[in-house]
Amino acid sequence: MLFDINKTNYKYRENFDEFPDIEKHSFQFTKCTCGATESIVVSTVSRHRNFLPVVACTKCGTLRANPYFTEETASHYYRNVYGNTHRRGRPPKELFEEQRRKSIAPFLSDVVEDFDSVLDYGGGAGGRTADFLTAGKPVSLHEVESNYSQYAYDNGILPYDKEKKYDLVVVSHVIEHMIDPVRQINEIISQCCRPDGLLLVATPIIDRQPARQWLQHFHIAHKYYFTHDALIGLMAGLGGKLVKYNGNDSFLFRLGAETDADAIGQLYARSAERIRKAIEAELRPSRRSLLSFFRFWRPHSHSQAAPRTPELSP
């Protein structure tokens, strides 16, 4: 295991209760998105030093919290807990401006002729796709937090229309929160996307960093932590063919492709191998790691957690 909650030698981002009264809610064990059950335990702790078991699937390399929220627990969490910690007191304008700085428009500048209507799915205040408005494209937003969606509507973004199919659907930093991404992304594809349309999926990619840095990702709101290849494999299973990747967190897929089980199997096998090696490399003691351990060792108190700063969390 990489991160054991009983050990105190990690740098936690902060130390606070991510889910008050967690014992009153149900958790369940689940299979991986690839359908496999076999896994190894990677961590028992979140970046906020809360108990959170995270496993790595040995078939496709995807990491997931297991056990994790039932649908009922997730709905309670997002209604009553998440907003209080994640976007606490965040004025819509501020969220919009911050999202706008991370606009996806530059990434899509060379395919901008390929689509007209845009749907930002779960897009907060709609800042990430607002630049397409300026380019004259109709932009719509699907967002449950009404104070953020209202800000978007006041600024020319349209509400989601369930009768419409959109040329480009953006699902940015949503898939890692899903309880069942295969089912939920499939629903988005069938309900919102043009059959041969574009789907942009953005999510943190775990194998961009060495295993020792993974702890910074682990948060109780995230169930899944995908690798580059496992995400492409998952999308291939839903008919998504990779058009381009921004080298960080964003993948653009063209929908309606044939699914090729062999190609998916190869992606999963490569991803699993990469994760296995990353974990192994981290756990293997080397002369260098021993030397650096002694060089940097300092006696510490119980936890290295920084003082609690709720406005930064999670």
Ligand SMILES: [Zn+2]
């Ligand atoms: Zn898997």
